[in-house]
Every structure is written in C-alpha cells, then in structure tokens.
Amino acid sequence: DAGVIQSPRHEVTEMGQEVTLRCKPISGHNSLFWYRQTMMRGLELLIYFNNNVPIDDSGMPEDRFSAKMPNASFSTLKIQPSEPRDSAVYFCASSLRLAGGITGELFFGEGSRLTVL
Amino acid sequence: AQSVAQPEDQVNVAEGNPLTVKCTYSVSGNPYLFWYVQYPNRGLQFLLKYITGDNLVKGSYGFEAEFNKSQTSFHLKKPSALVSDSALYFCAVRGMDSNYQLIWGAGTKLIIKP
Numbered sequence: 001d002a003g004v005i006q007s008p009r010h011e012v013t014e015m016g017q018e019v020t021l022r023c024k025p026i027s028g029h030n031s032l033f034w035y036r037q038t039m040m041r042g043l044e045l046l047i048y049f050n051n052n053v054p055i056d057d058s059g060m061p062e063d064r065f066s067a068k069m070p071n072a073s074f075s076t077l078k079i080q081p082s083e084p085r086d087s088a089v090y091f092c093a094s095s096l097r098l099a100g101g102i103t104g105e106l107f108f109g110e111g112s113r114l115t116v117l
Numbered sequence: 118a119q120s121v122a123q124p125e126d127q128v129n130v131a132e133g134n135p136l137t138v139k140c141t142y143s144v145s146g147n148p149y150l151f152w153y154v155q156y157p158n159r160g161l162q163f164l165l166k167y168i169t170g171d172n173l174v175k176g177s178y179g180f181e182a183e184f185n186k187s188q189t190s191f192h193l194k195k196p197s198a199l200v201s202d203s204a205l206y207f208c209a210v211r212g213m214d215s216n217y218q219l220i221w222g223a224g225t226k227l228i229i230k231p
Contacts, residue, residue: 004160031217043207043221056218091160103217105151108160 002026006092006109014117018080021112024073025094031103034067034077035091037111043091049075050097061086082116089113119144121210123222130198130229138193138206138225146213150191152182155205155224164206167191178202198229 005024013019025032034046048056052069060067064083069075079086093106120143130136142148149168153161165176172184182193193206208222 033217042223045218048217050217093161097217105163105166106153106161106219107163110158110160
C-alpha cells in the first residue's frame, strides 16, 4: 500500500504566484481532508470531501484558497495569489467513512512544505 | 465549546522508564478519542483510538491509553520508553455532533534520553 501521496514535498515561491498542491488518497478511501499545520495555529482543517464532494469548506481561509476533487484518486489545493502568511505545511489525509457515516482514523501524507517569500 | 488540552508542551523521559503524555477533553456526548504521532518532517500516523468498550486501549509500537470518563482524560502511556519514541504526539477528539470533524490538541513533544 503506497499510502497517501502528496506533491510537491517542498515549494518555495514568491508572493503573488499561484501554488498548486496535489494529493492522491489511498485507494478505496472515500473521505479526503486538507489540513494546514503551523507553529502558531497547530493543525487546521481546511476542507473535507466525501465521495469527491466538498462537504465542509468552512476552514478555507479566504477566496484565495480553492480545492477540487475531480475523481476518487486525485485532489488539488490551490492558492492564488499566494502570500507570505500562507507559509505552512499542508497535509492531505484520507479515510474510510464507516457504516453510520462516521469517519475512521485518518491516514496522512508526508505533507507539502510551502514557503512564500 | 469543544476542546482538547495537552497540558505539557514537552515531556522528557529517560530510556527504559515509563512514559505518560497527558490529554484532557471537553465534548458533548460520548467522545471518540485518538492519538497520533508525528516524526520530524513526516505526516501524522495513527497510534490508537477509543470508541467504546474497554477503557484501556492498546495501539501501535507498544503504546496504550486509558479512557477516564470522570476525569475526561485519555492519557497515552508506554511501560518502557525507547529513544525512537521521541516525536510529537497529538491527541484528538470527535464529539457526537460530528461524524468527521476532529478537535486537535496542540501537541506534546516527547524526548527520550539515552
């Protein structure tokens, strides 16, 4: 099992540029989460998909952030335009939604470390 | 408001000694409780969970956690620490009002000294 695969692992860009982060969840998982991790704010849920449909995007900071899941094996998180305060580690996690609608334990990717200069 | 507290930013333990990483929570209804571990420059890895049943839960790498409803705690324990256990540990809880939203603790850095 390859686990959750994220790319790129590291991204350094300049303020104002577009950033696209990619995620391939574990095959068979029907729930996908994007998290952001910073020292100041810890782990923040940005968006949650179930069966490729966005269910909760209340954590997306602002309109500069967007996420898509065109199929069960791929998701993107886009920041346009990027700002220095977006610098963080962005994690994708997938899970299997169980009977009764409860999501099981999360499987995280290795993360994408974003630095916006 | 629902919350999770990990009262210690850092815990230092000598190798071979028992370790405890503390977690307390506040949620509505019966909680679903989780522990995750994060090694440097890696993603979080699931360690164990409590859903219902036996209050003592056993997980990966020899870790266990005890659910205490009266004290609203879910402390992580291991009888004999290894240097390789050094990492960042996160407690998380899900309340009855959500089937996906986890409330995360701030994390506790565990340092095991040889």
